[in-house]
Amino acid sequence: MSESLAARVGRIVSGGLNALVDAVEGQAPEAVMEQAIREIDSVIADARLELGGVSANLHLATRRHAEESNKLESLREKAEIAIESGRDDLATAAIEESLSIEDQVPVLAERMSDLRMQSEKIEGYIRALQSKKREMRSELKAFRTSRAAAASPGVDGAAAGVVNQAERENAAEQATSAFDRVLERQTGLSGVGATDGKRAAALDELDNLAHENRVQARLAALKAQRQG
CATH class of the missing domain: 1.20.5 (Single alpha-helices involved in coiled-coils or other helix-helix interfaces)
Incomplete structure (x- = not known):
């Protein structure tokens, strides 16, 4: 598993929305929060991709281990048959091949163990990212609730509820751009659009x-x- 993935996950899980929002003060905080959640989706996708590679390698190593183990058993049976038939030369050839396989089997077993550990670690990272995503969504929901509660009831409803669309899009674009710069500096991630x-x-x-x-x-x- 690459160290970069571990570092990215660690920084995201240990960080928080407040720090990112403060870092892009003056921009649209809601857009910053939404972009942060999208970034987590990106890292989860990368982790799943890496997990897929590890799983494929584990499958190949497991199949190779099984094949070599079956071949080893077959060679032992053939060596016994050769000895019973008085063919020590054939028995010797089978034994030599068996010894070669016996040297490889422990390495394959160790490889399988390492890949299982990598798989478990990546799965743990994915669960941590998913938990962080739920936490950020909760913070975003709380932010929206507090903003709605802070709205003045005396202001005309239409005026309070309608914002110029061009201004909203511009604010969101500026917030996303600022967010990308801060996130890349703090976590090594670059912005990715909506999935x-x-x-x-x-x-x-x-x-x-x-x-x-x-x-x-x-x-x-x-x-x-x-x-x-």
Whole structure:
């Protein structure tokens, strides 16, 4: 697993929206928050891509280990048959090949263990990023609620609720640009636009489902512990 991914995840998880919003003071804070959440989606996508590579390598190593183990067993059987038939020359050839495979099998086993550890670590990073994303969404929701509560009830509703679209787009564009500069300086990430809506929604639904399952599993474990 690349060190860059570990560093990026660490900086994002240890950071917070407030620091980024303060760093781009004067820009649209809501746009900054939304961009921060999109950046987490980008890193999650990178982590999943790397996890896919690790999983593929683990599959290949596991298959190779199984093949070599089966070949080793076959050679042992053939060596016994050769000895029973008085063909020590064939038995010797089988033994030599067996020794060669026996030297490789532990290396393959170690490789499999390393890849499993990498896979578990990346999966942990993805869970941490998903938790951070939920936290940021909660902060964004709280910000929107506080902003709505702070709106003056005496102001004309239409005037208070309608903002010039060009000004809104310009403010969001400036905030995104400023956010990209701050984020790249603090985390090494560069800005990425919005991801495909349907795909992002599907991944969010999967993330939420996985989180709910973890919560229910922990709850069941606590209940079982109390009953025991």
